[in-house]
Amino acid sequence: MSQRSLFDAEPPAWEIDAQSMVLAATVVLPSGPPGEFDYAIPDTMADPRKPDVYVEPGRRVRAPLGRGNRPVVGYCVAVGPKPSSPSRPLKPLRGVLDPVSLVSPSMLRLTRWMADHYLTPWGQVLEGVVPSGVRGRAGTRDVTLLSVPTKVAARLTGLELPPKQADVLQALAASSKPLSLKQLAMRVGCTTAPINALRKRGLIESRVERLATDGLLAEDVAVERQPAKRLNPDQARTLDTILAAVDAGEHETILVHGVTGSGKTEVYLQAIERVVSFGRQAIVLVPEISLTPQTVGRFRERFDRIAVLHSHQSDVERHRQWRRIAAGDVEVVVGARSAVFAPTPHLGLVVIDEEHETTFKQDTAPRYHARDVALERTRAEGVPLVLASATPSLEAWRCSQPGAPERFRLASMPRRIGDLPMPAVRVVDLRVDGESRGAISRPLYQAMDQALRDDGQIILLLNRRGYSTHVQCPACGYALKCDHCDVAMTFHRQDNAVVCHWCDYRSAPPTVCPDCRSPRIRYGGMGTQKLEAEVNARFRGVSVTRMDADTMRRPGSHETALDAFRHGETRILLGTQMIAKGLDFPNVTLVGVISADSALNLPDFRAAERTFQLVTQVAGRTGRGERGGRVIVQTFDPDHPAILAAVRHDYERFASEELPARRALGYPPFGVMARIIARGASEPLLTAYLDQVAETLKRAVQEAGAKVRLVGPAPAPITRLRGEFRRHLQMHSPSGDAVRAALRAGWLPIKPPEGVRSVVDIDPTDML
DNA sequence: AGCACGCCGACT
DNA sequence: GTCGGCGTGCTC
Numbered sequence: 045m046s047q048r049s050l051f052d053a054e055p056p057a058w059e060i061d062a063q064s065m066v067l068a069a070t071v072v073l074p075s076g077p078p079g080e081f082d083y084a085i086p087d088t089m090a091d092p093r094k095p096d097v098y099v100e101p102g103r104r105v106r107a108p109l110g111r112g113n114r115p116v117v118g119y120c121v122a123v124g125p126k127p128s129s130p131s132r133p134l135k136p137l138r139g140v141l142d143p144v145s146l147v148s149p150s151m152l153r154l155t156r157w158m159a160d161h162y163l164t165p166w167g168q169v170l171e172g173v174v175p176s177g178v179r180g181r182a183g184t185r186d187v188t189l190l191s192v193p194t195k196v197a198a199r200l201t202g203l204e205l206p207p208k209q210a211d212v213l214q215a216l217a218a219s220s221k222p223l224s225l226k227q228l229a230m231r232v233g234c235t236t237a238p239i240n241a242l243r244k245r246g247l248i249e250s251r252v253e254r255l256a257t258d259g260l261l262a263e264d265v266a267v268e269r270q271p272a273k274r275l276n277p278d279q280a281r282t283l284d285t286i287l288a289a290v291d292a293g294e295h296e297t298i299l300v301h302g303v304t305g306s307g308k309t310e311v312y313l314q315a316i317e318r319v320v321s322f323g324r325q326a327i328v329l330v331p332e333i334s335l336t337p338q339t340v341g342r343f344r345e346r347f348d349r350i351a352v353l354h355s356h357q358s359d360v361e362r363h364r365q366w367r368r369i370a371a372g373d374v375e376v377v378v379g380a381r382s383a384v385f386a387p388t389p390h391l392g393l394v395v396i397d398e399e400h401e402t403t404f405k406q407d408t409a410p411r412y413h414a415r416d417v418a419l420e421r422t423r424a425e426g427v428p429l430v431l432a433s434a435t436p437s438l439e440a441w442r443c444s445q446p447g448a449p450e451r452f453r454l455a456s457m458p459r460r461i462g463d464l465p466m467p468a469v470r471v472v473d474l475r476v477d478g479e480s481r482g483a484i485s486r487p488l489y490q491a492m493d494q495a496l497r498d499d500g501q502i503i504l505l506l507n508r509r510g511y512s513t514h515v516q517c518p519a520c521g522y523a524l525k526c527d528h529c530d531v532a533m534t535f536h537r538q539d540n541a542v543v544c545h546w547c548d549y550r551s552a553p554p555t556v557c558p559d560c561r562s563p564r565i566r567y568g569g570m571g572t573q574k575l576e577a578e579v580n581a582r583f584r585g586v587s588v589t590r591m592d593a594d595t596m597r598r599p600g601s602h603e604t605a606l607d608a609f610r611h612g613e614t615r616i617l618l619g620t621q622m623i624a625k626g627l628d629f630p631n632v633t634l635v636g637v638i639s640a641d642s643a644l645n646l647p648d649f650r651a652a653e654r655t656f657q658l659v660t661q662v663a664g665r666t667g668r669g670e671r672g673g674r675v676i677v678q679t680f681d682p683d684h685p686a687i688l689a690a691v692r693h694d695y696e697r698f699a700s701e702e703l704p705a706r707r708a709l710g711y712p713p714f715g716v717m718a719r720i721i722a723r724g725a726s727e728p729l730l731t732a733y734l735d736q737v738a739e740t741l742k743r744a745v746q747e748a749g750a751k752v753r754l755v756g757p758a759p760a761p762i763t764r765l766r767g768e769f770r771r772h773l774q775m776h777s778p779s780g781d782a783v784r785a786a787l788r789a790g791w792l793p794i795k796p797p798e799g800v801r802s803v804v805d806i807d808p809t810d811m812l
Numbered sequence: 813a814g815c816a817c818g819c820c821g822a823c824t
Numbered sequence: 825g826t827c828g829g830c831g832t833g834c835t836c
Contacts, residue, residue: 071836076813081836110835111816126836134836 068126068134069099071107071118078165081118082126083107084134095143099123101152102145104179106138117141119170121152143254146174148387154421161420161780162806163787164410172410173385177359178366187255189222190239196247203247208238213247222251267344272314276462278302279311282455286315289428289453290393297419299399299444300432302457303693304664305464305628308432311457312395313346315430320347320375324392324427329414331401332380334626337603343378353379353386356599381406381414384421391425394418398625399431399440400657405809413807415440434664434695435657438706441699442713460667467635467667469675469691473682474639482578483570488636488676489582496586496615500633500671504618505662506575507642509592510534513569515542517557524554530764535567537574538594547766575618575638583616591619624662630669635662640679640687647761648811649711652686656698659690710753712807716780719808720773720791721760724800727769731757733800734771741775741790748789750782762812780806 067090068082089099099105101120109116115138128134147155147170155173159166177183192200197217205213215232216223229236242248275283282300289296302308316326330339335354343350351365351374368374370387377386381404384394396404396415404414415431422429431440431452444454460466470487477485483506484492495502512535515524524533526544533542533551541550557565576590589605596602602622608614610629617623643654659677666673679687689698707714720737724730734757745752753776760770777783787804796802 068836073813077835079835083836107836110814112814114814114835116813116835128836132836 063127063129065125066128066134068124068128069105069120069137070122070124071105071137072121072165072167072170073109073116073118074167074171076109076116078167080121080166081107081109082134084128084136085123086136089137089140097140099137099140100145101149102147104141104146106141108135108138119147119167121156121166142179146178150421150425151385151387153424154385154417157420158410158412158417160784161416162410162412163784163792163804169410172408173382175359175362175366175382177361177363180359180363181254182358182363183257183360184254184363185257186252187224188250188252189224190216190228190243190248190250191222192217192247193249206238208232208234209242212238212242216248267341270345272317272346273307273310275310275314276307276459278457278459279307279461282308282311282457283314285453285455286312286393286428286430287318290315290318293426295423295426295428297422297429297431297443297450297452298455299436299440299452300430300455300457301436301441301444301695302432302434303460303466304434304661305460305668306434306457307461308434308457309342309397312397312430312432313342316376316393316395317346319392322392324390325369325372325375325377325388326393326395327377327379327383327386327388327391327418328395328397329379329381329383329404329418330397331403331625333403333622334398335378335380336606338606339626340378343376347375349374350376350378351386353377353383355380355382384414384418391421391427393428393430394422395430395432397432399433400435400437401625402809405807407810409803411803411805411808413809416807435660436695438653438699438703439713442703448713464667465672466693467663467673467675469663469677469693471682471687471691472676472678474678474680477678482582483575483638484578484582484636485676485678488678491634491674491676492583492616492636495634496583498633498671499631500673501609501612501614501629501631502616502634502636503623503627503632503662503665504575504579504616504636504638505621505624505658506570506572506618506638507620507658508534508569508571508639509545509573509594509620510543510571511537511573511577512567513571515554515565515567517560517562517565519562519564520557520560522557522559524558527551528764528767530762534571536594537577546762570638572619579616579618586616587614588616588618589614591617591623593620593622595619596622621658621662624658624665627665628668629665631671632666632668633671633673635666635673635675637662637675637677637679640677640690641681641684644681644684644686646812649706649709650809650811652684652702653698655684656686656690656695656702659687660693660695663690663693710776710778715776715778716783716806717808718775718783718787719805719811720775720787720802721770721805722772722796722800722802723765723768723770724796725768726799729797729800730769730771733794733796733802734773737791737794737802738773740794741773741786744786744789745782748782748785750777750786751779752777752782752786760812 067085069085071081085099089097092098101122103120104117105120155169158169211232225236286298300308319326340352351369372389377383406412418429442448443450443452472485472487492502514532526533526549528549529544529546531546534545535553536543542553543550556563572590572592579588591605609617640659644651663675685701722730722734738757755774757771757773760772775783
């Protein structure tokens, strides 16, 4: 059916109010009312030959909203005929903001899915997905270009003009290309007055063009190209599995479970080469922390045109990359979480490296998980998705096992490249060997001493930054907490201050107990700063580098530190989890885990999984060269299944022990979880609000006969943050749709009172 | 989210 | 009588 016939359709005779069909745009708003609104498209905005003011899906438009017709900006998400009646006519759009569509039809469908899945208004999802630099066309500016019309140029000499104006016209006619107002004034040596006079007379014509303000930015650094590496049998098999999906041209999810050092990267590089040879693009998501020049360099060695997207880019740079990608000028997009929205015109493959990392979950609205969004996107676009990890998330793992609702194909790479052995792991029971009062037990000290004498390098992991992790008074039991948060203050010796790691509140370190004035106040607990001091004291003359959020503040400091370690200028690298992932230094012969159980007692059902991942990942940093490597794991809980499994590099053992426990409690991956977090200055108000939500939710669940279990409301594990109280309510269900239905019926309609903010987190990764 | 509409108290 | 308080509900 042609569009014309829709317009010609007669309104039904029984319709009292004569309806007619008008061309309308459906608009969603980035803030304000969450619904969809239809507006009539004026004829002036329906002409594709006028691209600057053409309304199409994916562009932003100006529209009048409400009885006062206050002007708002929204995203056009659809265009089509809509009924309009004289009693309730559609209001017309006021204008078009974007000269091109910012969101492709497939990306509109994806964001629509996110809006439903995460209970976030569609407009807010779009606002969170289109970078602000793209919206504002950062790095470009409207420039008025002046030229002499050909008709005028022909009779230039016959014109009677004041002297300045004659000069201006002469100069512009002589110019080979159009000039801006400023350029022309400069060339003639006059003000803009005579130029404007000529424009008014029609002797100079002008047009507006959008130009880059800075010309071309520095192009990609040329890197020497490297050929594909030879694959071992495990790698070849895995590549075949991926290529079979690529060649079939269908969606399939492949979980690549390869131990640390098994060469997963080379496999997906070669898979991408195939995809690129078809003229399609690939997206590779990596955790932000590993988006280093080294990682990016590996892609530059293999592909001519890559785009990098990460959160520390300027608006101008992000806009430029976005345009390159959208224009099809890029073969591979490498980026953090948000690169899953890269506007590739012909997507052929998505890879998520270190799939288990929690940084793929965004912790502000829209609270999406890049893995789940990638799954949805690749399914919709009919292309394969590769998830790669040495320690897959249990969510991904379960999907690779029989009986799961979602089926991933599993490709295992159980051996390291070159048949290098996995490093031997020794557990040090701190209940027995922790007598030395410091961070380094005797067995670890001896191993470090040995490694240094053998000319090896050492990595020490301690997942707490600062010097002392708590300040406590033995006399009265007082523990120093942040004034604004329910969190212990950490002493930082470098700044000589106690610091809150959640809100960055700082104050002077107390010398007496603030509560009972006892001078015996104690600074306890081990942070990376104290560990560094201990290493320096016990290994005099050995170069040590500490890597944590405090030493890595400046851009580039990450690279500097790692380069120094790579070149052997640093013998001991110590730090938080940022040193646990992805590093590949063959000379590291010892890894020490100072406290393997530090994350084990967090109030989080994933504590064991996190611990297993962290210990396994950091253990994988050694034994990557011919010299082998060993790992020392210090713990107060040496019999914990997660630590035992990590010690044996045995992922499947960990999974087979942890999954039944999750199943018994209905936790992910066997059930879907949602969390309502409410915060506000008044605790009673919070409690009243969340109790009411719980009540309406309970009723909604009952009426629907749904299997949804409510836990709480209760104070959140961090009861106070930045001066606000926090309470939460958890929901568990075998069905995500049941959870969403309950939230739509029992949470959305309850408006929080003034001073209370309420958010929903679907599939939360963080329980604090 | 913002803004018009509504229905009750102290003022010219 | 009416100016304005902010509770309520709608926005194509």
